Amino acid sequence: xxxxxxxxxxxxxxxxxxxxxxxxxxxxxxxxxxxxxxxxxxxxxxxxxxxxxxxxxxxxxxxxxxxxxxxxxxxxxxxxxxxxxxxxxxxxxxxxxxxxxxxxxxxxxxxxxxxxxxxxxxxxxxxxxxxxxxxxxxxxxxxxxxxxxxxxxxxxxxxxxxxxxxxxxxxxxxxxxxxxxxxxxxxxxxxxxxxxxxxxxxxxxxxxxxxxxxxxxxxxxxxxxxxxxxxxxxxxxxxxxxxxxxxxxxxxxxxxxxxxxxxxxxxxxxxxxxxxxxxxxxxxxxxxxxxxxxxxxxxxxxxxxxxxxxxxxxxxxxxxxxxxxx
Numbered sequence: 001x002x003x004x005x006x007x008x009x010x011x012x013x014x015x016x017x018x019x020x021x022x023x024x025x026x027x028x029x030x031x032x033x034x035x036x037x038x039x040x041x042x043x044x045x046x047x048x049x050x051x052x053x054x055x056x057x058x059x060x061x062x063x064x065x066x067x068x069x070x071x072x073x074x075x076x077x078x079x080x081x082x083x084x085x086x087x088x089x090x091x092x093x094x095x096x097x098x099x100x101x102x103x104x105x106x107x108x109x110x111x112x113x114x115x116x117x118x119x120x121x122x123x124x125x126x127x128x129x130x131x132x133x134x135x136x137x138x139x140x141x142x143x144x145x146x147x148x149x150x151x152x153x154x155x156x157x158x159x160x161x162x163x164x165x166x167x168x169x170x171x172x173x174x175x176x177x178x179x180x181x182x183x184x185x186x187x188x189x190x191x192x193x194x195x196x197x198x199x200x201x202x203x204x205x206x207x208x209x210x211x212x213x214x215x216x217x218x219x220x221x222x223x224x225x226x227x228x229x230x231x232x233x234x235x236x237x238x239x240x241x242x243x244x245x246x247x248x249x250x251x252x253x254x255x256x257x258x259x260x261x262x263x264x265x266x267x268x269x270x271x272x273x274x275x276x277x278x279x280x281x282x283x284x285x286x287x288x289x290x291x292x293x294x295x296x297x298x299x300x301x302x303x304x305x306x307x308x309x310x311x312x313x314x315x316x317x318x319x320x321x322x323x324x325x326x
Contacts, residue, residue, distance in 0.1 A: 034216030036142045038150050039286065041109070043161040043209040044319065073232045074305045077190035079276035081253065081265055084182055088270045091174040094241050096167045097209065097294065098129050100160060108149070108156050110136040110211070131242045132291035136213040161206050168206055172322075175203050175298075179237060179272070180326050183300060192304075198325050202234075202301035202308050205322040210295050212249060214287030222252075222262070222281045225299070233305030236277035238297045240267050247293040253282035 073079070088094065101109065113133045142148020161167065180201050187193040226232065238251050250264040257279040267273045275282075277299075287293050301308060301321065308321060 032215050032217050034136075034138060034141050034213050034218070036138075036146070036148065036150075036216075037218050038141045038143065038148075039216060039218035039220055039284070040210045040212045041136050041140055041150065041153055041157065042211070043154070043157045043206070072305070073279075074235060074276070074302050075187070075190045075192045078183070078186050078192070078235060078302075079279070081255070081273065081275035081280075082186075083265065083267050083271050083273055085271050086174065086178050091170060091178065093170060093174065093239065093296065094131060094269065096164075096170045097241055097296070098131060100164045100167050100209075101131075101134060102129075103164070104157065104160055107137060108140060108153050109160075110134055110140070110213075131294040132246050134211065134213075134292045134294065136211055136292065141213065141216075157209065161209050171207060171296075172205070175205075175300075176324055176326075179203075179300070180324060183235060183274070183302070184326055187302070200303035200323060200325045202303075202306055202321040202323050204298040204300070204319045206320075207296045207298035208319075210293075210297070212247075212284065212287045212293040214247065214289045214291060214293070216287050219286040220283045222283045224257075224281045225278045230278050230299060231301065231306055231310065232276075232278045233307070234278060234299045234301040236273075236275055236297065236299055238265075238267070238273040238275070239295060240269060240271070240273075241294045241296065242269070242292065244268060246291045247287055247289050249284055249287050249289075249293040251282060251284055253277070254280040256280065 098112075102112070104110070111134070112129050113135050114129065137153075139148050140150055140153035142150055144151050180203070183201065184193065184199050187199060188195055193199050225236070240251075244250055244266070250266060251273060252262045252264055253275055255261050255263065258281070260281075262281075262283075265273050265275065284293075299319070308323070
């Protein structure tokens with residue numbers, strides 16, 4: 001779907017509500033296609049009570065014997081941000097997401113913008129699909145209160161991700177064979193585990209898929225994940241699937257709890273970022289390019305620091321978990 005077609009999708013929205021919201025959010029620049037306050041279409045959504053007094057911020061993790069551990073934080077060494085590589089040929093997450101998106105309703109999630117015909121060939125030219133060329137309908141980036149359908153689109157995309165066997169099987173393989181051994185090696189290195197000890201992990205399944213189309217005004221606001229019901233006994237993994245140079249979008253984070261030194265964590269396709277998003281405030285900047293930024297992210301609870309039964313009062317967390325021992 002081309003940009004002018006994406007703009008036409010907005011005709012389905014309430015014009016008055018769109019104009020009012022554009023002005024409220026500051027996104028009324030004429031060069032922007034996506035002017036809403038919703039920067040990403042994502043395959044999950046947290047629902048959190050606004051008032052802090054209705055939230056509970058004191059998770060009490062237990063060990064495998066059911067005893068309180070006395071701590072809510074994973075080891076400091078594990079909290080430090082790192083970028084690690086993985087084999088994109090063995091774990092073609094990019095290709096699996098392309099197939100997943102092709103199976104989605106284009107009017108709800110979007111479609112790929114491709115070239116039409118190669119003039120030097122007698123056959124139609126079908127270039128390889130790129131996630132950067134995926135176009136999200138404008139209406140799917142607006143809340144229903146403003147005449148949009150982002151809630152419907154998020155629910156639809158969440159169901160598609162959860163039921164796509166190709167994607168979920170590859171994701172499981174990637175986590176179990178690459179990510180969890182990486183996390184365990186860091187635990188061993190910092191003395192939290194010995195090489196021969198079995199360690200249990202609780203990883204988010206399915207992961208969160210995020211589509212951030214551009215050019216857009218909005219960004220993800222600075223936040224830490226404790227605000228959304230997550231514990232300090234888990235680790236965040238962020239996997240970019242599009243070229244950061246083409247989109248101009250990066251993950252920005254503090255280096256420590258409430259220190260305020262926001263900085264880019266640079267990662268390319270074939271790399272993943274590990275950092276403690278529960279305590280470090282983080283965000284992604286606006287996508288001002290014509291390309292779409294795509295990523296997956298998930299969290300890993302670490303045995304002895306993470307309580308799989310705990311829920312924050314006032315929060316509906318739609319992430320399911322899978323326990324794996326290695």
